[in-house]
Amino acid sequence: MEYSATRNQMSSYIIQAQEEEIKRISLELHEGVGQNLFSILTGLKVVESGIKEDHVKNHLHEMTQLIEKTMQEIRLLSVELYPPALTALGLLPAIKSYIKVYTSTFGIVVELSSIGEEKPILEQNSIAVFRVCQEALTNIAKYADTSNVRIDLKWSNSELKISIFDFGRGFQIEDLEKNPYSLGIATMKERMLLTGGQCEISSKIGEGTSIEISLPI
Template sequence: MENAASKNQISSYIIQAQEEEIKRISLELHEGVGQNLFSILTGLQIVEAGIGQDHLKNYLHEMTQLIEKTMQEIRLLSVELYPPALTSLGLLPAIKSYLRVYTSTFGILVEIKSAGIEKSIPEAGSIAVFRVCQEALANIAKYADTSHVKMEMIWRENELKISIFDFGIGFQEEDLEKKPYSLGIVLMKERMLLAGGQCRVYSKIGEGTSIEISLPI
């Protein structure tokens, strides 16, 4: 028992350290690299406005468009790494913000419903739930072959339950270990266990896959 508890403490520490590093990288992308690109973009736009030669003007315009596209990609990556809404607004707004990015990136419509009164969740728990949802949605985009996902969040007095159903091609549960996403599912379950919750995955070929997440609150 002591050995298992020690392993859990080590795993929890590793995940916490990873999250702190992810948060640092996200902030650096947004406030460092993003701000530098914005300064370069502003400078190029000023130069473009003062140039009379059409071929140079066109070239600078292409460069400004490229920088604008790069800035957008960095903003999306920053949000994906660590959404600021998670700590400032809470889990539900953070997930909704991520889903907008997800749909625009993969073309998969996620129909989300929330029932009950949203409650405040400690940061460790909200990060765990967010990461598990993120991994589940990433697996859906890669493997489910679907364009529609249903997601439901149920807020109870002492528990948050989330279900994600993908309407995809599904798989045989007994063959899960052979699948390329098996490690991701193991990590999803491990994250929830360390947060004091659970993650279960159910699937049938041709009938889609359901991810059930629960967390005491």
């Protein structure tokens, strides 16, 4: 029992440390690299406006377009690493924000529903649930071969339940250890276990995969 408790404490500490580092990198991308690129872009546009030679002007225009594209990619990466909505607005807005990025990136339509009144969640638990949803959606994009996903959130006074269904190819649950995303699933289960919650996976070949998440509130 003591070994199990110590192991849980170590896992929790490692995950918290990882999240702090992810948050730091996300902020640095947005406020550091992103702002520097914006300053470069502004300067290039000023230079471009004062140049008469067409070939030089065209070259500068291509450079500004490339920088704008890079800035957009950095913004998307920053949101994916650590969405500001998670701490500012809560879990549901953060999931909605991520779904927009996810759909624009992978072309997979996500139908989201939320039943009941959203309840406040401890930041550590909110991050854990968000990461599990994020990992689930990433796995779906990689392996499910689907164009539609459904996510249902159900709030009660004591519990949050989330169901994620991918309508995809599915797999034999008995062969989970051989599955290419078995490590990701193990991480999802571990994250929820540390919150006092659960993450259960069920799947059938040709019928899709279902992920059920529960979190005590």
